[in-house]
Amino acid sequence: xxxxTILSEAxxxxxxxxxxxxxxxxxRLSPDNRISGDRIIGKGxxxxxxxxxVALKLAASNLRTSQSYLGAPFRRFRARLDTPVAIKAMAAKxxxxxxxxxxxxxxxxxxxxxxxxxxxxxRQIKHLKQKAAxxxxxxxxxxxx
Numbered sequence: 001x002x003x004x005t006i007l008s009e010a011x012x013x014x015x016x017x018x019x020x021x022x023x024x025x026x027x028r029l030s031p032d033n034r035i036s037g038d039r040i041i042g043k044g045x046x047x048x049x050x051x052x053x054v055a056l057k058l059a060a061s062n063l064r065t066s067q068s069y070l071g072a073p074f075r076r077f078r079a080r081l082d083t084p085v086a087i088k089a090m091a092a093k094x095x096x097x098x099x100x101x102x103x104x105x106x107x108x109x110x111x112x113x114x115x116x117x118x119x120x121x122x123r124q125i126k127h128l129k130q131k132a133a134x135x136x137x138x139x140x141x142x143x144x145x
Contacts, residue, residue, distance in 0.1 A: 002056070029092040073093070
């Protein structure tokens with residue numbers, strides 16, 4: 001149903017938008033930050049009645065219990081952010097994915113939630129090692145017990 005809504009409202013041809021950021025902005029899924037002097041001085045809401053936006057938000061909220069590669073980042077977003085903000089962020093991520101699939105013909109391959117968790121753990125370890133080195137420490141991985 002989501003794919004049918006996207007194709008009926010936005011169409012097959014993504015050439016109308018310069019890049020995926022313009023597509024996300026057209027859907028009103030990009031942040032509305034008021035910036036002055038490289039500082040965010042306020043955040044607003046971009047109201048929309050776009051059917052594609054509603055369909056992507058609905059699809060994003062259903063990723064809560066999904067064991068797919070897209071379900072894991074949604075749960076991570078939801079743990080860090082408020083639930084409506086996480087839904088909007090994940091809908092923007094889905095919009096970028098849809099744009100790439102329609103514009104460049106790339107295929108989506110679901111690698112599973114486990115793959116995302118391994119990548120996230122690797123990123124965390126790398127970040128911790130960099131932070132420790134910056135503070136003058138050296139991390140040594142303990143053997144598994």
